[in-house]
Amino acid sequence: MLTADITSWLDSNTTAGSRAYVVEHRAETQGWLDRIGIAPESEFAYFYLHYDASAARGWYELNAIDQIQDWTNYAHNELEVPSEYIALTGIEGDGMDLYNRNTQAVYVVGFGQFEQLAEGSLAPTATSFQGYLHWRKAKVRA
DSSP states (O other), X not given: OOOHHHHHHHHHTOOHHHHHHHHHTHHHHHHHHHHTTOOTTSHHHHHHHHSOGGGGOSXXXXXXXXXXXXXXXXXXXXXXXXXXXXXXXXXXXXEEEEEETTTOOEEEEETTOHHHHHXXXXXXXXXXXXXXXXHHHHHHHO
């Protein structure tokens, strides 16, 4: 489901212990994905069912699957982020990375841009979760 260059990068950042943990907790992860409204066939679901959040290192830390709901609640309640978005990161640096459940686009939203996001005038950083992983990978090399 993910391209070879992305899986190679993720694999290079994954320890044997991390891989074993992900496999052992796959059913629990699926439960979290269901609770946050992620389609099982999506790139997002594939990532979390096969990798630990730390595998996509290089930019701000991705939320672990069991942290996404808390950060999403924060984004909705405190930052007035529309309900179709979930939080990929916590508040990092100048903002938050958000995933749109309806379109699968990812937005890196800086403080002062949340209104643009709500209005629909902010362009996505990537039009897919895999595109976002490519963007993150490029950040490592930058």
